[in-house]
Amino acid sequence: MIARVLEESQALFQVLSEDRKTRYLVPTWQDTVVLESISAALHPLQDFTDALSGESYVNVSYLKPVLHLLKSETLAEKEDDYIL
Template sequence: MIERVLEQEQAISQVLAADKKTRHLVLTSQDLEVLESVHKALKPLLEFTNALSASILDYMREKYSDPSTNDLLDMASLVDPTFKITYCTEENVEDIKSRAINEMEAMLCETDQGTAELAASLPKDATTISQPAEPLRKNSLGSLFKTAATSSATLSQRERIEKELSAYFQSFPIRKVI
């Protein structure tokens, strides 16, 4: 910025001198000397900063060029309600969503298998003893209308997951309070 002021010093002086209200802002020879010395002192720092930022950029590109790392970061971003798919590339959004659905299905299958194994390992009389008598049903507001609400039980497991995921994407992202 100082370099640009020094380059455009004549134009700046002419514009400021043209108006009576800004005439006092015209740079003096002392101001120009100070700007030149500051520019001379900061020039090596500018070169160092450019070299450092170039090396950091190379490092970051190398570090995040691995597709498996990018996949992991995309999934982490997807499940974070602060970001969701904000920072995912447009080409990868559908792939990320399908991977999330597949992983949710796999987790549900594992949970169902674990529950079935646990039920099979329990003794027969333990299951009958642990079940209490059926509690009395209370009338609810829904029972007054005599119509059953559409349940998600008629949907397949994949359809329920897709519905839940689309509801997640339609909700507003959580904003961090600083």
């Protein structure tokens, strides 16, 4: 849902800024930065969930390597991470 909001941000801006009652809902640049950070953080988890949600091909032997990859690379601290 966050990715979709980011994709359609220009359309949201146009629609919300036309009406005085909804103008306060227009996302600021700070909101956009936060949404982009959240999207970047959640994207690997989406891939992980998609990989494990298949009914016909997922088995337990797939779980441990994926969890190791998730812990060692995806969730590892990077230089360009925001510190809040």
